[in-house]
Amino acid sequence: MIEIKKIEKYFGNNHVLKNVSFLFERGKTNLIIGESGSGKTTLIKILIGLHKIDSGNILFDGVDFNAIKIKNQRKLRQEIGMLFQGGALYDYMSVEENIMFPLNMFTKKTEIEKIERVNFCLKKVKLEGKNELMPSELSGGMTKRVAIARAIVMQPRYLLCDEPNSGLDPKTAIIIDKLIQEITKEYNITTIVNTHDMNSVMEIGENITFINKGEIWWKGNKDELLNSNNTELNDFVFASELFKRLKKS
Amino acid sequence: MIKLLHHLGLYFIMMKKVINKPENWGVFRRQLALEMEKVGLNSVVIVIILSFFVGAVVSIQTSINMDNPLLPSYLVGLASRDSLILEFSPTMISLILAGKVGSSIASELGSMRVTEQIDALEIMGINSANFLILPKVIAAVFFFPFLIIISMGVGMLGAWVGGLSANITTADFMFGLKYEFTPFYIKYAIIKTIFFAFIISTVSAYFGYHTKGGAIAVGKASTAAVVASSILILLFNYILTDIILS
Ligand SMILES: Nc1ncnc2c1ncn2[C@@H]1O[C@H](COP(=O)(O)OP(=O)(O)OP(=O)(O)O)[C@@H](O)[C@H]1O
Ligand SMILES: [Mg+2]
Numbered sequence: 001m002i003e004i005k006k007i008e009k010y011f012g013n014n015h016v017l018k019n020v021s022f023l024f025e026r027g028k029t030n031l032i033i034g035e036s037g038s039g040k041t042t043l044i045k046i047l048i049g050l051h052k053i054d055s056g057n058i059l060f061d062g063v064d065f066n067a068i069k070i071k072n073q074r075k076l077r078q079e080i081g082m083l084f085q086g087g088a089l090y091d092y093m094s095v096e097e098n099i100m101f102p103l104n105m106f107t108k109k110t111e112i113e114k115i116e117r118v119n120f121c122l123k124k125v126k127l128e129g130k131n132e133l134m135p136s137e138l139s140g141g142m143t144k145r146v147a148i149a150r151a152i153v154m155q156p157r158y159l160l161c162d163e164p165n166s167g168l169d170p171k172t173a174i175i176i177d178k179l180i181q182e183i184t185k186e187y188n189i190t191t192i193v194n195t196h197d198m199n200s201v202m203e204i205g206e207n208i209t210f211i212n213k214g215e216i217w218w219k220g221n222k223d224e225l226l227n228s229n230n231t232e233l234n235d236f237v238f239a240s241e242l243f244k245r246l247k248k249s
Numbered sequence: 250m251i252k253l254l255h256h257l258g259l260y261f262i263m264m265k266k267v268i269n270k271p272e273n274w275g276v277f278r279r280q281l282a283l284e285m286e287k288v289g290l291n292s293v294v295i296v297i298i299l300s301f302f303v304g305a306v307v308s309i310q311t312s313i314n315m316d317n318p319l320l321p322s323y324l325v326g327l328a329s330r331d332s333l334i335l336e337f338s339p340t341m342i343s344l345i346l347a348g349k350v351g352s353s354i355a356s357e358l359g360s361m362r363v364t365e366q367i368d369a370l371e372i373m374g375i376n377s378a379n380f381l382i383l384p385k386v387i388a389a390v391f392f393f394p395f396l397i398i399i400s401m402g403v404g405m406l407g408a409w410v411g412g413l414s415a416n417i418t419t420a421d422f423m424f425g426l427k428y429e430f431t432p433f434y435i436k437y438a439i440i441k442t443i444f445f446a447f448i449i450s451t452v453s454a455y456f457g458y459h460t461k462g463g464a465i466a467v468g469k470a471s472t473a474a475v476v477a478s479s480i481l482i483l484l485f486n487y488i489l490t491d492i493i494l495s
Contacts, residue, residue: 045368048372049371049372050368050371050372073374074374075374076374077372077373077374078373078374080372082369082372084365084368084369085365086364086365088364088365088366088368088369089366090361090366090369091360091361091364091366092283102373104273104275104276105272105273105276105373105375106273106373106374
């Protein structure tokens with residue numbers, strides 16, 4: 001469970017997050033939706049300490065991230081898996097080396113144990129046998145899947161995903177979404193997914209939060225979303241013809 | 250001026266993160282070996298080619314300019330030796346390396362920054378500045394002196410060949426090469442080179458590491474890295490020459 005309380009964030013004069021509070025539940029795929037520039041990426045980067053907050057608290061299962069020593073922050077970060085918007089694979093390392101990297105860095109596992117774990121994670125994301133490929137040889141969907149494998153290799157308690165399916169075709173996007181949801185359930189982790197893809201909202205939307213211009217505008221599940229009367233939310237969700245028709249029916 | 254202070258401040262903050270004990274020695278050694286190859290080995294060929302031809306040109310020009318029969322012909326060897334050891338090898342080769350190695354360091358780190366690879370390191374709890382930059386600095390400081398010594402040797406070989414083509418006998422050339430040789434000059438050149446290696450690697454890393462934006466920003470960072478390290482090399486060349494030789 002991740003809880004954030006009354007977060008304020010400025011970039012210079014740009015007030016990016018305004019009094020934002022959330023409760024992200026364990027074992028659920030928590031969705032953050034909102035249009036481009038609404039502050040979704042900023043929020044995720046704040047959670048992992050890549051951006052400093054101006055005020056507020058961030059609690060990981062009750063532990064206040066900003067109140068603990070840097071050394072302990074580092075420890076805590078090792079329990080967080082993060083899927084970046086572009087995958088962020090290390091481009092001079094092969095698929096196997098990318099996934100193995102956290103193990104090399106932080107564990108004392110033997111070479112055989114590490115390979116076993118890597119192959120297990122590759123199987124999880126359905127990329128068995130692709131160990132030797134380089135990131136430049138992967139398609140967009142494969143890149144995301146390798147990034148997911150790397151994010152879960154250390155068995156994290158938290159998984160943060162920044163637009164996991166941007167730039168993917170609808171079918172691949174759904175495969176990725178399902179994969180994230182499956183991993184969340186199987187390992188009972190706290191997952192947060194940023195997205196502006198309505199397909200994934202309908203597919204995996206459990207605990208949905210809509211942010212608009214840095215403020216929390218609406219919270220609920222996907223059934224509530226379909227029946228909501230919130231104007232801004234409807235403008236965002238039902239921007240496309242398809243979803244307008246869906247709402248009418 | 251304020252901008253300069255801003256850069257300096259950020260540079261020192263970065264250096265404070267760079268100079269730290271590596272998290273994992275095994276991984277660090279692997280990184281270091283990789284950097285030795287990228288920063289050092291991959292520059293050997295260009296250094297050899299440049300040094301040979303510059304050495305040859307220096308000796309030909311010296312011999313042309315000394316058309317006076319009163320000047321002994323061994324001067325060609327002596328002049329080539331001193332200009333290679335004192336200036337060409339340490340300073341000019343460092344400038345060339347600032348272009349080659351500096352731009353590759355800056356663009357590598359810059360593209361890692363804009364594709365969030367550096368963020369990915371940070372969130373794993375890794376000190377990314379230390380992990381990425383320290384091996385580059387060590388590789389440069391360790392390897393550049395060798396490159397400079399190679400440059401001196403090959404440059405003198407070139408000077409000898411150039412001398413032959415300008416009718417300077419091998420005996421005369423060798424005599425000049427050994428004439429009043431001051432070993433301290435080599436030490437001086439190596440000290441300079443170590444400074445320059447540090448400047449090139451850290452300044453280029455600074456520009457790459459602090460890239461903001463997209464692919465265009467990476468190109469800009471790499472240009473800025475080369476310009477800034479070249480200027481700093483010339484400035485420190487002046488300061489160091491003043492301190493060490495006078
Ligand atoms: N490093 C930064 N420095 C200054 N301003 C920033 C920075 N990162 C983001 N911003 C600003 O914060 C606001 C929110 O940006 P953010 O990237 O969080 O949006 P987003 O919801 O993730 O958008 P998208 O869906 O396009 O990815 C924008 O106005 C942006 O200009
Ligand atoms: Mg974003």
